[in-house]
Amino acid sequence: MSVNNKIWLSSPHMGGRELKYINEAFQENMVSSSGSNIIGFENSLQTYLGQDSKVVAVSSGTAAIHLALKLAGVKSTDEVLCQSFTFVASVNPIMYMGAIPVFIDSESETWNMCPVKLEEAILDRLSKGFDPKAIVVVHSYGMPAKIDQILVVAKKYNITLIEDAAEALGSSYKGQKCGTFGDYGILSFNGNKIITTSGGGALVSKKLADKEKTIFLATQAKDEAIHYQHSEIGYNYRMSNISAGIGRGQIEVLEQRVHSRINMHNFYEELFEEIIGVSMLNSPNKDFESNYWLTCILINETVAGFSKDTLRKQLSQDGIESRPLWKPMHLQPIFSDYLHFDTGVSEELFKNGLCLPSGSNITNIEKQRIKESIYKVLN
Ligand SMILES: Cc1ncc(COP(=O)(O)O)c(C=O)c1O
Structure with a gap:
């Protein structure tokens, strides 16, 4: 099977106008960490997210989490409560800070952080003299977490909430976009995400002062002075104007991409409808609007008669x-x-559990190939 024929889990899907924005950056010779694509991309994201969000485009989702922890005032040896069921990039920045992760398991409806366990963990830590500084909740695979319940707990104990919406651009809960609930939200535009900037991320905050501080920290924390002067440790985390040009082309087609991912989910739903022992990650109710970044299934081997490994190998x-x-x-x-x-x-x-190919660029012919391959195992 050649690489060209391979059907990927989630591959980049260009919208058409990315090169126009990149060309403009070339013409203006604005190919570095400032320029109209960065501003334009941030503005488009702010409009899309609503809630008067303040967005800073950075070099990756991981960088955005690192900056969010800095803004939250997390210090070395502080505890940070983090969803366990996630990609490692949700946790690594906690380690960069020298802080201590405390892992919270999931509930079975959204597969995200269990609000009951979260509160149990907070009470346990408080009773032992610890004072958790932040919570990192994730909308895994695009499915919104039980964010209203998580927010209640965060507010009750006055703990900063960081919402890892790396996979959930285009998802919403009760009509509000994921990434806008927490004190800070983060997005990723890595190549496998619903839209991409080749590599990149964004930090979403609520206050202009936070946006300004984020830009300051993401550009080496330069004090206001003619010479180079620094009173804080900063990072080289700003998104480039070239990447942001890709982002501008991509955000124009975001709604179409969400639509296509939902269609992929519907395709699998139909395929597995009659199959006993196979269940899917579905929205618990209409409040949870997933972008279905990846379609995920759970296989009960005893009932289905095959395992996730059998299916994956086929x-x-x-x-x-x-x-x-x-x-x-x-x-x-x-x-x-x-x-x-x-x-x-x-x-x-x-x-x-298994994630299935969910890209917005999967063709009908490829869907047929997927179907035939899965049928080999079902039969
Ligand atoms: C849940 C989650 N958090 C964080 C990240 C980090 O994003 P990035 O790859 O842009 O650093 C990713 C994706 O890669 C992710 O899936």
Whole structure:
């Protein structure tokens, strides 16, 4: 199977006008960390997200989480409560800060942070003399977390909420866009995301002062002076004007991309409708509007008669990429020494779950190939 024939989980899908914006940057010789594409991309994101959001475009989603932790005032040896069922980039910036992650397991409806376990963890830490400084909640695979309940807990104990919406641009809860609920939200425009800037991310905040501080920290924390003067440690995290040009072309087609991902989800829903032992990550109710960045299934091997590995291997033989669901952070060798507040849900998801090809650029012919490959296992 050649690389050209391979069906990927989620590959970049250009919109058409990206090169126009890149060319403009070339013509103006604005190819570095300032320019009209950066401003234009940030403005488009702000308009799209609503809620009077303040957006700063940065070099990656990981960088955005790092900056959010800085803004939250997290210090070395502080505890940060973090969803366990996620990609490692949700946690790594906690480690960059020298802070200590405390992992919170998922509930079974959205597969995201369990609000009950979150409160249990906070009470436990407070009772032992610790004072958690921030919460990192994730909208995994684009499915909104139970964000209203998480917010209630965060407010009750006055803990900063960082919303990792890396996978959830275009998702919303009760009509409000993911990434705009927390004190800080982050987005990713990595190549596999619903829209891409080749690599990049954004930090969403509520206050102009936070936006200004983010830009300051993301551009080496330069004090106002003619010479180079620094009173704080900064980072080289600003998005380039070239990447932002790609972003401008991409955000123009975001709604279409969300629509296509939902169509992919519907395609799988129909395919697995009659199959016992296979369930999908579906919105619990109409309040949860997922962008269905990736369609995910759970296979009960005893009932279905096949495992996720059997299906993955068959798909792979047919040149189709699929991936096990996240291995929870509390099961990762690097994080084995950290506290974890368990529901058992994420471990089960890892054991039996699979992500299926969900790209907005998957053709009808490719869908047919996927269907035929899956049928080989179902039969
Ligand atoms: C849940 C989650 N958080 C954070 C990130 C980090 O984003 P980036 O790759 O842009 O650094 C990603 C994606 O890569 C992600 O899936």
